[in-house]
Amino acid sequence: METKLTARAVSVFYGSSQALFDVSMDFPAYGVTALIGPSGCGKSTFLRCFNRMNDLIPACRVAGDITLDGQSILAEAMDAVSLRRRVGMVFQKPNPFPKSIFDNVAYGLRVNGMRDEEEIAAVVEVALKRAAIFEEVKDRLHSSALGLSGGQQQRLCIARALAVAPEVLLMDEPASALDPIATQKIEETIHELKDSLTILIVTHNMQQAARVSDQTAFFYMGKLIEHGATDKIFTRPDQKQTEDYITGRFG
Amino acid sequence: MVTQETILQQHIVSLRTRLLLMCAAVSVAVEDMIHAFETRDVGRAAAVIDGDNDIDALENEIDDKALKLMACTQPVAGDLRFVVSALRMVLDLERIGDEASSMAEGCILLQDMPPYVIMDEVLVFLHQSRNAYEQAVAAFRSNDIAAALALARTEDDATQGEVRLLHRCMQAVLAHEVDEQAFMHIVLIIRAATRIWRRSANIAEHVYFSLHGDSLKHCPK
Numbered sequence: 494m495e496t497k498l499t500a501r502a503v504s505v506f507y508g509s510s511q512a513l514f515d516v517s518m519d520f521p522a523y524g525v526t527a528l529i530g531p532s533g534c535g536k537s538t539f540l541r542c543f544n545r546m547n548d549l550i551p552a553c554r555v556a557g558d559i560t561l562d563g564q565s566i567l568a569e570a571m572d573a574v575s576l577r578r579r580v581g582m583v584f585q586k587p588n589p590f591p592k593s594i595f596d597n598v599a600y601g602l603r604v605n606g607m608r609d610e611e612e613i614a615a616v617v618e619v620a621l622k623r624a625a626i627f628e629e630v631k632d633r634l635h636s637s638a639l640g641l642s643g644g645q646q647q648r649l650c651i652a653r654a655l656a657v658a659p660e661v662l663l664m665d666e667p668a669s670a671l672d673p674i675a676t677q678k679i680e681e682t683i684h685e686l687k688d689s690l691t692i693l694i695v696t697h698n699m700q701q702a703a704r705v706s707d708q709t710a711f712f713y714m715g716k717l718i719e720h721g722a723t724d725k726i727f728t729r730p731d732q733k734q735t736e737d738y739i740t741g742r743f744g
Numbered sequence: 745m746v747t748q749e750t751i752l753q754q755h756i757v758s759l760r761t762r763l764l765l766m767c768a769a770v771s772v773a774v775e776d777m778i779h780a781f782e783t784r785d786v787g788r789a790a791a792v793i794d795g796d797n798d799i800d801a802l803e804n805e806i807d808d809k810a811l812k813l814m815a816c817t818q819p820v821a822g823d824l825r826f827v828v829s830a831l832r833m834v835l836d837l838e839r840i841g842d843e844a845s846s847m848a849e850g851c852i853l854l855q856d857m858p859p860y861v862i863m864d865e866v867l868v869f870l871h872q873s874r875n876a877y878e879q880a881v882a883a884f885r886s887n888d889i890a891a892a893l894a895l896a897r898t899e900d901d902a903t904q905g906e907v908r909l910l911h912r913c914m915q916a917v918l919a920h921e922v923d924e925q926a927f928m929h930i931v932l933i934i935r936a937a938t939r940i941w942r943r944s945a946n947i948a949e950h951v952y953f954s955l956h957g958d959s960l961k962h963c964p965k
Contacts, residue, residue: 699820703820726821727820727821728821728824728825728957729821729822729958730821735821736821736822739821740752740819740820740822740823741750741752742750742753
């Protein structure tokens with residue numbers, strides 16, 4: 494199995510407070526890895542390391558190493574903007590720009606220098622299709638994105654992330670603000686995308702982790718407790734802490 | 745780490761309690777059937793047959809409870825294995841109840857037959873079957889992985905015991921120690937006792953799976 498991302502002894506500090514302790518794990522290419530654990534366990538902090546979103550937090554320091562296709566992403570030589578082109582992100586709350594649906598998806602393309610409107614239109618359509626929202630918006634591409642439902646806005650944000658052809662997609666609780674139908678569509682979208690992308694998803698929903706992911710990593714108090722195939726984690730985890738968490742005995 | 749009992753755990757405890765109740769009901773049926781066979785107590789044999797309806801009702805109740813638990817709480821890991829094991833166990837328990845009932849019918853049919861010598865050997869086999877069942881229930885009650893594993897490996901003992909006993913019955917018939925009509929009833933009782941033993945071994949497998957996570961089904965010993 495090809496490895497897309499590796500984390501080696503990754504620790505994260507917020508000032509003098511350590512949020513993540515020596516986390517090491519590999520992420521296979523073209524699969525979904527779910528990061529689970531109780532609030533404050535460090536899973537979102539860990540997720541944000543992969544596109545250096547933690548750079549934006551004052552006093553945050555990351556130690557250890559993370560590689561993307563064997564290349565260190567924490568090295569000074571790595572440009573954060575080009576990294577984020579390769580490693581897209583979708584957040585908990587849908588955050589469309591106050592622009593049209595089309596312009597939301599085209600935004601990253603234009604920022605990256607694409608000028609040919611025909612080419613942009615083609616890429617926007619493909620991105621909307623990959624995010625499974627094209628059929629719902631194709632007749633109103635130039636209407637405001639803010640008029641979409643929450644679930645549609647989230648899929649639009651996925652389309653926006655996909656438009657710049659990332660290799661990795663980070664999803665931080667992408668369905669936690671959505672109803673079951675919208676959640677199901679997001680999960681189906683993830684399922685469709687995993688053949689062409691490496692996806693890391695943070696979720697508090699155990700059933701969602703079990704449904705969408707191939708690998709699951711359980712974090713507790715900043716430490717990686719257990720990591721393995723999702724079916725193994727959800728049927729016979731090795732660690733008691735994992736069992737207690739996923740069966741709802743704590744957290 | 746602070747732990748708390750969730751609604752799921754309450755449902756699990758309730759399911760386990762009903763399963764233990766069914767185990768006890770089946771235990772009474774097997775015990776009464778053996779007593780009826782030993783003492784030719786037709787009344788007790790009839791009570792075993794009547795009691796089978798209660799065991800069937802418990803099977804339905806536990807089935808329903810387990811399905812609702814799965815649908816409403818979506819258990820995982822050890823909880824999931826327990827519910828899956830409960831659904832499997834309940835089938836074996838119900839079948840053991842049926843076997844006890846059909847053996848009780850055999851006891852009634854044998855009531856007017858003379859006390860053949862072979863009956864003592866059949867009784868020993870019935871006790872062995874009953875012991876296997878009690879061991880399975882004890883392993884379940886006390887979450888004893890080692891006891892479950894040991895019992896799960898006795899299926900061949902049950903078969904060998906049956907073959908030996910059937911051979912003895914054949915010899916007894918040929919020696920005119922047992923008449924042919926009685927032979928039929930005795931053979932059916934022996935076969936049912938074997939099935940009780942083997943289903944008890946199945947229960948032990950379910951207990952092992954629930955506690956350990958590995959399936960012993962169709963595994964070489």
